[in-house]
Amino acid sequence: MENSLKNYVENLVREKGQITFAEFMDIALYKEGMGYYQKQNPFGQQGSFYTSVNASESFGRTLARSFVYMVDLLGLESQFCEMGAGSGMLANDVLNYIKENNKDFYTNLNYLIIEKSEYLINMQKELIEKEHPGKAKWITFEELNNFNGVFYSNELVDAFPVHRVIRMNDELKELYVKEIEGALRFNPDELSTPELKAFLDKISLNVTETQIVDINLDLKRWIEAMADKINKGVMVTIDYGFEAPMLYQSYRRDGTVTCYYQHRQNNDFFENIGEQDLTAFVDFTSLSLYGSEKGLQPMAFMPQWLYLVQSGILDEIDAAPTDLAKASIKSLIMPEGGFGTNFHAFIQGKGVDVPSDFLYTKSAKEALESMAQKLS
Numbered sequence: 521m522e523n524s525l526k527n528y529v530e531n532l533v534r535e536k537g538q539i540t541f542a543e544f545m546d547i548a549l550y551k552e553g554m555g556y557y558q559k560q561n562p563f564g565q566q567g568s569f570y571t572s573v574n575a576s577e578s579f580g581r582t583l584a585r586s587f588v589y590m591v592d593l594l595g596l597e598s599q600f601c602e603m604g605a606g607s608g609m610l611a612n613d614v615l616n617y618i619k620e621n622n623k624d625f626y627t628n629l630n631y632l633i634i635e636k637s638e639y640l641i642n643m644q645k646e647l648i649e650k651e652h653p654g655k656a657k658w659i660t661f662e663e664l665n666n667f668n669g670v671f672y673s674n675e676l677v678d679a680f681p682v683h684r685v686i687r688m689n690d691e692l693k694e695l696y697v698k699e700i701e702g703a704l705r706f707n708p709d710e711l712s713t714p715e716l717k718a719f720l721d722k723i724s725l726n727v728t729e730t731q732i733v734d735i736n737l738d739l740k741r742w743i744e745a746m747a748d749k750i751n752k753g754v755m756v757t758i759d760y761g762f763e764a765p766m767l768y769q770s771y772r773r774d775g776t777v778t779c780y781y782q783h784r785q786n787n788d789f790f791e792n793i794g795e796q797d798l799t800a801f802v803d804f805t806s807l808s809l810y811g812s813e814k815g816l817q818p819m820a821f822m823p824q825w826l827y828l829v830q831s832g833i834l835d836e837i838d839a840a841p842t843d844l845a846k847a848s849i850k851s852l853i854m855p856e857g858g859f860g861t862n863f864h865a866f867i868q869g870k871g872v873d874v875p876s877d878f879l880y881t882k883s884a885k886e887a888l889e890s891m892a893q894k895l896s
């Protein structure tokens with residue numbers, strides 16, 4: 521059968537002349553009933569990619585420890601909000617850990633989920649309602665207000681649509697999706713919005729000739745909105761990406777947006793539309809700058825391995841029943857596992873004072889020493 525989402529995109533492109541890559545990516549991922557996240561389980565073996573959540577339940581269990589620690593330390597309400605909850609497994613792992621280890625906290629805990637995909641909301645409900653009936657509540661982004669607690673996401677921001685900007689003949693152009701000689705292709709044209717240039721200026725990025733940068737304007741809108749929505753609390757954003765100077769290095773001069781089709785990476789953006797994932801590295805500098813301007817203070821930025829080690833994941837390795845289970849947990853913190861190097865955790869806060877002994881501002885040295893001991 522002809523890919524109907526491809527037909528949809530082709531018709532739209534003909535009608536409008538061209539569309540931005542961000543619009544294309546939003547359709548490919550989220551078009552109701554047809555987008556990649558709207559009609560099938562995108563995760564794990566039957567999907568196109570694994571996240572840390574699929575690697576081991578210890579990821580969620582360790583996050584749970586971290587969140588409980590921050591609620592207690594910073595005097596927050598027992599409230600978590602997860603945005604972009606995927607299959608629901610992460611919420612389930614977090615809730616399982618707290619139910620097993622901290623009954624009182626579990627009883628008082630209010631667990632909110634914000635999810636864009638109707639398909640995934642149903643999947644999440646099926647899993648979480650079975651194991652934790654009545655514990656989680658699904659709300660829209662607009663409904664989140666006056667939040668007090670821990671707001672978190674894993675691999676949410678990399679799934680926001682990005683614009684593609686290129687410097688050509690010393691001018692910034694945007695790469696649109698256009699039909700050229702009967703096929704969808706990139707077409708350079710004027711920037712669709714001055715926000716793109718402002719975004720680059722903010723991080724003082726000098727785009728070099730023919731370099732492509734993927735600009736996540738939704739990241740800016742999201743973090744600014746979050747700053748208004750949080751009354752008192754912390755935001756933990758876990759994703760792959762870097763601070764701007766590292767992210768926009770010349771060896772990434774073709775940008776970072778890419779596709780995953782059945783566990784294989786490719787750059788055939790206009791093939792398998794709606795059947796493959798599209799994703800781009802996260803610019804943590806912009807997250808920090810736009811958040812700070814609105815009152816979200818950066819509290820700690822570290823590689824995922826360090827965040828997990830500081831939060832106690834080594835105890836999970838000790839307690840794991842089999843060598844295989846131990847190896848899965850190690851994949852979350854070892855460079856060769858894939859989750860160790862590119863992934864970062866960023867903690868931002870509002871209305872909270874950061875104590876001098878905050879776990880996440882301690883040096884990596886201690887964590888490395890205890891890790892070396894346990895893993896040797």
Ligand SMILES: C[S@@+](CC[C@H](N)C(=O)[O-])C[C@H]1O[C@@H](n2cnc3c(N)ncnc32)[C@H](O)[C@@H]1O
Nearest residue numbers: 557571573604605606634635636637674675679
């Ligand atoms: C790459 S998946 C990660 C899923 C899960 N957190 C994990 O780590 O396995 C991205 C998730 O974010 C959701 N998402 C993307 N944009 C969103 C938005 N604007 N609001 C809510 N959810 C969103 C997707 O539907 C999907 O559930």
